[in-house]
Amino acid sequence: MxxxxxxxxxxxxxxxxxxxxxxxxxxxxxxxxxxxxxxxxxxxxxxxxxxxxxxxxxxxxxxxxxxxxxxxxxxxxxxxxxxxxxxxxxxxxxxxxxxxxxxxxxxxxxxxxxxxxxxxxxxxxxxxxxxxxxxxxxxxxxxxxxxxxxxxxxxxxxxxxxxxxxxxxxxxxxxxxxxAAFDQIGRSALAAADLLVAQGLSRLQLRPLDLGDALYQVTPSSWEPPRRMLAAAGDYDGHFYFVARGAADMFAGLALQLARGQLPEAVATLSPEARLALPLACQHLLRQWGDAPPQRRFRRHLLDGRLAAVSGFAALRRQIEGGGVLPPAEWLMHDVSRGGIGALVPGEAAEAVEVGDLVGLRAADGDGWHLGIVRRKRFDGMAPRLGVETLSQKPRAVTANDGQQTFDALLCDPVRKGEAVRVLAPEATLQAGVTLFIHGEGAVHALKPLDATQGGRDFDLRVYQVL
Structure with missing residues (x-):
């Protein structure tokens, strides 16, 4: 045949x-x-x-x-x-x-x-x-x-x-x-991260004993996937322990080389676009495999309910202004914490959202939008479950001007003289080193840009100091 x-x-x-x-x-x-x-x-x-x-x-x-x-x-x-x-x-x-x-x-x-x-x-x-x-x-x-x-x-x-x-x-x-939380890596950095995993394989270890530096435990005779090590384990027959310290050390050295503008021959095969994402991929793997891998900062509380959801800067700003035309998607709340919200996203609504997207969420019986960035998207038995990191619980729609152009923006924080404020605007709008003037609620404020910045599929996020 x-x-x-x-x-x-x-x-x-x-x-x-x-x-x-x-x-x-x-x-x-x-x-x-x-x-x-x-x-x-x-x-x-x-x-x-x-x-x-x-x-x-x-x-x-x-x-x-x-x-x-x-x-x-x-x-x-x-x-x-x-x-x-x-x-x-x-x-x-x-x-x-x-x-x-x-x-x-x-x-x-x-x-x-x-x-x-x-x-x-x-x-x-x-x-x-x-x-x-x-x-x-x-x-x-x-x-x-x-x-x-x-x-x-x-x-x-x-x-x-x-x-x-x-x-x-x-x-x-x-x-x-x-x-390595590949579901949390932006698409632009996937090729670089995949190559780094391949380069680091020879420095990964699977040991029959836990010497205190294992990140995950795996049981080859079990149906279960590897489990994160939250505490030192005893030595049990049939368990093996995943150790990534050697690879993390290699990535730390690579990060230093990239910071100096050096491109090691081992990663020179990447496309020009993938090379640009090498620092991001390297830092991501360092966070996951370093001596202090990411851990949940806030306790989660299971909670059900319905959420109205909007993704994308333009659609979200229209909703905050009260001028939204299309009805929001409906998500199902799964859990909440001080740092964010977990939600189940059924059907086609899940396909419209990616890791790194800007989203707005509003409780079915609420009247205010919470602003957040999707940090995790995984299948949870029946539907994808998204983890959304909260940016602001009271975002404000304002108009901004940098001396060259006027554009729509969102404020994530209250404006107080001398303090930091996070500003969201359309992609490639917020410029480094350029003072920003925001107009809202009958007042004008001058903002001095700081170094902290982040971008997404259709937005820029930058931290400013109120002058």
Whole structure:
């Protein structure tokens, strides 16, 4: 039996999807992924074909997919966020492809049932596909594969010292993706972060004992994904401990080189756009794998209720002014803390929001908008769950002028002489070193820009001092 014929891989174009950003034909990429997934599923059946022949075809298809997705990842920021050719559909397609590939290799290796002619080399192939499935689960905010960690752990235990350590390397890669919060990385930095994980693999460790420096605990014989270490663990049979200190030290050295304007040869293969995001990717991995990885600052309180939600600077400002035309989306509150809100986002509303987006939330029985930035987006059983960091509980709509142009803005803080105030404005509007004058509620205030700044898909956020 032969798999369906594959369509040709989409050609990387020189046409910019955004100004200065090379893109791929994302629609053709998605179509190719669908065809490849169908081919992999066809190869899962028996059909009279020898296991070795099926394995060879799977390896060939996987190679095509890896090249295809590497191109997409290298210019992910230039792919539209939504629509039939959008990033959301591409990430879903990649997740489904690697899920089918994991299942095919699990069958050929004998991990998913007894086979007469098991293929030994399917073990490292399964581990590699599983690592990529973990990555694309995070990037797509899709459902986790229920057998993945069990099969991956079984492959690790079965492989031992065979295959030149390839199975252990891919097991470490999967844990690295899981622990590195890839779902919190902006699309512009994904290619850089992916390369840094690959560069750091040789410095990651999986130990049978906890020496006090482990970040995660994993049990290869369990269905459960790795668990963050919140305290020193005892030594239990069957548990292994993920240590990333060596990789973190390497990233710290890289950060110093980048700050000096040096580009190490190991990362010189990145596209010009991805190189610009190297410092961001490096700092993200340092935060996740450093001596003091991120921990929740405020206690969460479970709370239900309905939330009106608006995303994007322009739509949010219209709502705050009272001139919103389109009705807000409806989210379901999940939890609250001093630092933000967790919400379940059903259906198409979830596809419209990405990590890093500016959003406004209002309780169903409330009359004020809370301003926040989406920091996390993960699938939570039935629907994506978003974590929103609060920026302001009482934002104000104002008009701003920098001496060259007048534009709409939002104030996140009260205006008090000598104190700091955060200002939101459309993307590429707030200039460094330029005094800003804001007009609102019958008064004019002069603001001196400070160094702290942040940007998103359609907004700038800068800190000023009130003069």
């Amino acid at each position: 032969s798999p369906p014929e594959l369509v040709s891989a989409p050609r990387v174009t020189a046409v910019a999807a955004h100004a200065g950003v090379a893109g791929v034909d994302s629609g053709a990429t998605i179509a190719t992924l669908l065809t490849m997934t169908a081919a992999v599923r066809a190869l899962q059946g028996e059909g009279g074909m020898a296991s070795g022949a099926r394995f060879a075809q799977l390896v060939d298809i996987e190679g095509q997919a890896a090249r295809l997705l590497a191109d997409a990842l290298s210019c992910a920021a230039g792919i539209p966020a939504h629509g039939v050719a959008g990033w959301a559909r591409l990430a879903d397609g990649a997740r489904e492809f690697y899920g089918a590939l994991v299942e095919a290799h699990a069958r050929l290796s004998g991990l998913a049932g007894v086979v007469d002619d098991a293929v030994d080399e399917a073990l490292p192939a399964l581990a590699g596909a599983a690592a990529q499935r973990v990555k694309w689960e995070l990037l797509s905010c899709g459902a986790a594969h229920r057998h993945l960690w069990l099969w991956l752990g079984a492959a690790y235990l079965a492989a031992g010292e065979r295959f030149g350590g390839a199975v252990e390397r891919e097991y470490l890669r999967a844990i690295a993706y899981h622990s």
